[in-house]
Amino acid sequence: MSRSAAPTLVGLLSGPDCPGIVAKISGWIYGRGGNIIHADQHRDHEEEVFFQRLEWSPPVGDSAAEGVAFAEFARSLGMRTVVGRSDERPRVGLMVSKFDHCFHDLILRWKAGELRGDVACVVSNHENLRAEAEHYGLPYEHIPVDGDSASTAEESQLEVFHRHGVSLVVMARYMRILSAGFLEKLGCPVINIHHSFLPAFAGGRPHHQAHARGVKLIGATAHYATEILDDGPIIHQDVTRVTHRHGVADLVRKGRDLEKLVLSQAVAWHLENRILVYGRKTVVFD
């Protein structure tokens, strides 16, 4: 995944399949003086839907305008389109509770240059990670949530994310459900990490459920959050082996490594415009 230094555009397209679509799209880019760097495509033969991810160097000039022109062209072919620019860095809001492993992991990866975006702020229903967040130079907003205040809390969360201009929210082991209203008003995707191999062990205390069932592998699943708990489109999953020797505490500890790897990979893919959501599924051009 070598990268050229010059600004590039990335288009994510989906829509009804039709003959010549690859030629039309690549021909449009070539005709404008652009050069395709990567192209990946997929057809769902059952649904007759075409998916494509294109990364290209636009002609010298206004890359933002070229992106807009491409989106218009793609729409004329009946395609849904998202266009990202390599010279833009999306802003990301983190939601955390008391667990800190995904929090540290994402921030250290960001600081190591692994993410094509910037962590903008941290929202928590607890105070306990304030000093760590501020050490990393990040604003920290403590918004307590209890039964009565849930909707008030959501208003405060929305205000923070909108003020920081985030275009992605990551629930880094934030242990509360977001309402349909929140997701709608937020206006950008939310990625969540669930500490099981979904659809096994959805809901609360999945490691306890897994231990009780005696499974030999435990998993973690990164998915886009929807209003239905642990039901949104799956982005990435991984598992690790456990044995009868592992108690629930061991599952929790082993799960942490899975959660870090799975969530950070999902966030990286999202920020690189590699994911198309498609009904209850995803197409991931990795």
Add this chain to the structure above:
Amino acid sequence: MSRSAAPTLVGLLSGPDCPGIVAKISGWIYGRGGNIIHADQHRDHEEEVFFQRLEWSPPVGDSAAEGVAFAEFARSLGMRTVVGRSDERPRVGLMVSKFDHCFHDLILRWKAGELRGDVACVVSNHENLRAEAEHYGLPYEHIPVDGDSASTAEESQLEVFHRHGVSLVVMARYMRILSAGFLEKLGCPVINIHHSFLPAFAGGRPHHQAHARGVKLIGATAHYATEILDDGPIIHQDVTRVTHRHGVADLVRKGRDLEKLVLSQAVAWHLENRILVYGRKTVVFD
């Protein structure tokens, strides 16, 4: 797992934990002139149960009698006990339907010397694997099963397995449920392979279920069959990665390799007396 050529005994023990239990058991063996080759143990600290697998060289003489004496001794400590002998080869009955991948895989592993037991007979609700079974030198019993004849078929199956003296039945992608009565009359364990990562996608057409949910890993699970479908104690599980590019037919094809590896490993462990069933779970001393 190097093996000595002389006959050895393997004891599987489980029961209430108590101080000195390791010393008492190893002392008994040493006192009789035996020598422990492998010993593995586990404690369930929640339930206060002790589990042990012991492999030892008994003193020169009647190894069967020594096994009986050991079982009596272990019972005197309150332990449930199974004792196997390396100079015994358990006989295994296979149940198959039309799928042949697990059938060939198990038989080729048996012929390659990977299993500490012998395949004794093949029972199928179809005729299609008769020539293959007979090429391998195995008796093949075609016992058709339809709605009305299910209980008659079970009687015939029981007769075959009892006649061949099997002490393990393996459902090598046999696609029918066995009744509680059958399992009871059979009087020996039954290992089944389910083509999903249980408890996700129990029941029929798991690859279709997995495809519809958009999971990124598919699995296979070997478990002891109980009267409840896909609910018995899990012995072994594994998964493999799939992407949006894989249709149901690809999941089926990729699943075959998983099923072969997971089922054959579970059967090998069982025949080596490595598995203790424990409520709805297993302890596997691998």
Add this chain to the structure above:
Amino acid sequence: MSRSAAPTLVGLLSGPDCPGIVAKISGWIYGRGGNIIHADQHRDHEEEVFFQRLEWSPPVGDSAAEGVAFAEFARSLGMRTVVGRSDERPRVGLMVSKFDHCFHDLILRWKAGELRGDVACVVSNHENLRAEAEHYGLPYEHIPVDGDSASTAEESQLEVFHRHGVSLVVMARYMRILSAGFLEKLGCPVINIHHSFLPAFAGGRPHHQAHARGVKLIGATAHYATEILDDGPIIHQDVTRVTHRHGVADLVRKGRDLEKLVLSQAVAWHLENRILVYGRKTVVFD
């Protein structure tokens, strides 16, 4: 990897990268009335080489002629080109010694429809798999090899493969080195499976080497054979975990599963025209 039933063409291209190459190639196909089903591409930015795998439905008519026309067009762009047709089934020659696990595995996969080609003949320096090969309906040629007869044996092997019209030879644990002259006269690729994670433990007795070094993973590597032992372009590799408990015999046994999976995957990819050789490396469009 859903497949359409109509005949398709697959082109593998490599050559100097230049602007508009994707547009030119897709435009050519569209202009002739073809429809691209899959397209995958890669750029080596260090070497400035462009690689592409294209699968498309040609216009109704002579698909062979269309393939020839495409190859000519691609050459006019400076591309090296191989074109395969889905209605052709390449013929494969197997070379075996005494080990039979890869032999059975490949043939059973072929019979299960997993390979886009046909096993045509089996050549061995031993007699021991004749009955098995003939049971599978395959001609078996026993060509003994000893120090003095190596070049005579190679002449006989070449005669067999040419007579059977093979366009791929698979060394399914054939334990002898092929000479440069043999490879040249054969005129088609040879895939070999080495039972280690190359470049670690090239040469003889790799499991003994691995055991002596105390590694914690053992591997298998499928590669194209060249005149230099275990040095050809790597197609596929995998590993499995071992511990201090595993002796050399266990490594051999565990290695067999790796060898089967890695070799059969490499052969399947080759037969689907997914592999481009490129210096000492491969590009695998999986």
Add this chain to the structure above:
Amino acid sequence: MSRSAAPTLVGLLSGPDCPGIVAKISGWIYGRGGNIIHADQHRDHEEEVFFQRLEWSPPVGDSAAEGVAFAEFARSLGMRTVVGRSDERPRVGLMVSKFDHCFHDLILRWKAGELRGDVACVVSNHENLRAEAEHYGLPYEHIPVDGDSASTAEESQLEVFHRHGVSLVVMARYMRILSAGFLEKLGCPVINIHHSFLPAFAGGRPHHQAHARGVKLIGATAHYATEILDDGPIIHQDVTRVTHRHGVADLVRKGRDLEKLVLSQAVAWHLENRILVYGRKTVVFD
């Protein structure tokens, strides 16, 4: 791996195998009023060496004295013995250069309670991680190393480690070779992480070597450092898949996750007294 709260002893034994050794050792512990919690053993049948890891609750009283008594008893059986106590926390010295991923990973695991020991100090040949180390509350010693000053630098390093009373040194991507004299004077083990699957790609720039060879998996290896580069007993290894799409920079990035997981696991096992070194190999009782 459930843990009891009361102090326990862990003994690591190795020596000539002899009949009754398990009974003698467990009998000694039981006779003194101790209770075995875990016992794991291994026999090398080629070398006739016996290995055992025992964890037990000693009788109420002076656990340190009980450990000394056990070591004396074991020596009387001809066994080499190390005895650790759960109420002791070994002190660990870290060596780092400019790479910070293993540094952060180990320290965050320590702070999360995953390690049975304490990070005591950080030694680096660069200044760049001082602020981070001090944020974690750790003393940071910058000891520059260049060609002429290597032996002077080693003297300074030894002084730091001895002053901090470390009983383990971890080279967390410290990119310099330690001399035989340093290792001898240090008087405690040193764990190193090498960013390849040893013995493949020992020495410098292993990711460049791997990329040039076109391997399909890259690895990482944790081993005890010896005076010979990348040659010491291997503790743990893991690999991850790469493709033709990954350039050297991608291998470096993907390697970081491997290095973190492999090194931290090796350190955790060492601190839990799970590793016996044995010639050029290790026995890891995990």
